[in-house]
Amino acid sequence: MTEVAKKVGQYVVLIVITVFACGVMWYVSSRGAGVHDEGAGVARPAVAARSKALVSVAAIRPEVTELTVKQSGKIRAWEDYSLGFETAGRVLELGLNDRGEPLDEGDQVQAGQMLARLDDRIYAARRAEAVANLEQAASDLRRDRRLFEQGRGALTEAEYQDTLTRQAVAKAQLEVATKNLEDSVLVSPVNGTISRRMIEAGESVAAHSTVFEVVENDNLLLVVDVPESRVRELEARMREVRQASSDNRTTDPEEKVFRARVHLEGRDAFGNRPPAIDAEVHQIAQVADDRTKLFEVEVRIDNSERLLRPGMVATAELVTKRILAYRVPDVAVMFRGGAAFLFTVREEPTPVEALFWQVGQADLRVANRVDLDQWVDQGEAIIVPAENLELRPVVTRGQQRLTDGQFVRVVNPDALHGASDADATASLPARGPAVASPEVK
Template sequence: MAFRGETVTVVEVRQGELRQSVVASGRVRTPLRIEMSAQIAGRVTEVGVREGDAVQPGQTLIRLDEREWEATVNQARAAVVQAESRLRQLQELGLPVAEQALRQAEANAVQATRNYQRVSELVTRGFYSQAQLDDALRAREVADSQLRSNRLQLASQQAGGSESELARSSLEQARAALAVAEARLGYATLRAPVSGTVLTRTVEPGDTVQPARALLTIAPLGETELTVQIDEKNLGLLKLGQLALASADAYPGEHFAAELIYIAPSVDALRGSVEVRLRVPEPPPYLKHEMTVSIDIETARREQTLIVPSEVVRGLDEGHPWVMVVRDGRTQRQAVRLGLRGTGSVEILEGVSQGDTLLPSTDDKPEGRAVRTRAAS
């Protein structure tokens, strides 16, 4: 009986608001990254940005030595001019000359045919010899051959003819070569494709670079995300759309809002965690890529419910929670059903009522002990 009436400190079951959350550390993540690399080999003559610089679309980032490519462009332009001149020559000079030559060949052929007929008649009458007739025949055949040749020459120089098409083909090839040369000249200057921020720079003026080597990494302007690894035991608490409050470790006094937008479909077996991502609709200006942040994801909230300090609940590890309640001056073990679990507090769904007094789990008095209660300060 020595312990009957011993005074104990108790905690009262009360009504109140309870917020359940998952807290973890993560990092600022840029959803997209653009790696800038050269498309041609060359020596770097200028690097116009540094890490952390903001860039605008079309801004010059890197220049390569472009003298060789400028010479190639000039050479290609000269070839285009030459091809254009050749085509124009065919149209303005070659075609009229061929037409005139054809008319002359037609006249010669008519004359040769008439002469052959006249000589043939005179040979029949005995005035000309067979040798003169043979000469007239050869002259007619030569004229006919010349006529056919001039007709082919004219056809080749007309639209759709072989020489005309060859000249046009040469012009198209020269223009294509110029386009390639101008494109390669353009490759000598790397420009920003979008607005963003330079994350990394791995090149300096004077470096010789090769195609496909990453020289700059740019984070485009857009949504900022937070990525965090959550213990898999909390996976059942997470849902898309849940709100969170985050703070950067470098600015612990500043907080900003975030929203859960992604839960990985698989669990990392080595770490026993699942990756989640949160969108930051209004990122503060001090937030930087890869910055460490603390994230508090609100998973549930009760405006009014029965709550007790977490320290009074026992048997959580065994899966059968209970509390030591003081009723009618004696300790009594009472099984309870828990609801939400907040920071330092838990929700009691069944087992106790508002106003009941509970012993902290650090007080190991057995069930049935007579006690006097004193409220915790």
């Protein structure tokens, strides 16, 4: 009887264990219901056990950003002067440069500085003769005036008028002789640089023939050709600048200047480009060129250091608008099916499970897709207006296979918390975009 009871007890224990195991299996399957792989019908693993995509992020923040139109052209002198003598003669001497040497091409000259002088002995003699004639005419006029005023018939009115005429002619001859003497010295009308010299001391020159060419290059002009599609945008900016200049309430100095940034095409011995030059749009042509059908835009460049030369090739970035926007690295934005979008990373509270129980919550990082309605391609960056848009740190690597809501692992977590504002924009140009922009998309 004891052995029977023992066997019955064993069966009961096995039944209890079996029932308990079935209950555990039912509990596990019920918890996995609704969170499963639809294709295979298998429950998904816990969040902590799921694989996470590795991504790299960059912190960005809204800042005043410039939209530009980029065009190339050639640098020209502000003004060109072709200078010659008003009178003919033989060149007696040339002016001297700062080194005490005769002026030559490339020498700088100041307004009023002598460039060359003719042999003026003949002109000086003619002026001395004109002075003597004028003094004689003045003496005759004084004598004839006394006689005419006596009224005794010693001098007729016609004779008195002849004396007046001779004095006027002598005065005019003195003025001509004085001008010819002054014209024997050629002076520079402006501060500039000699670009060509066509004479030597001792040579004879004809009147009005060009002997010097001087360029005014304290300021230079970069002339670029702009298509019709962008002229209205530039003209609108020019009017905004003029309005801001007349409005004393405008405190931002950049709003009062039609800013342009000039980049020279050459490179130094190490392959580096010269730094950008701050310039200003001077004038927009009112009529298109007959040959190219493009509009010339003149950009004024300060050349007080005389480092630039007319004829250089350069590229100008014309700042057409300044807006509050995000400068997103171009690698962060993807284009598919005509749509532009990017991924940001946010921290999302997620329950943590151990076996079958929730033991707490953890902030896991989740990818969030952001579709871009407006954007401007600036080459190294995509400009996204900040109005009604807030962008968290954007994914710059690993975003090609991301999906919205996917858990990610960030390889540079410092960027998530904005550890350094400089790091946020270190890969972007500080001022002035690098490539011409299309219209805002």
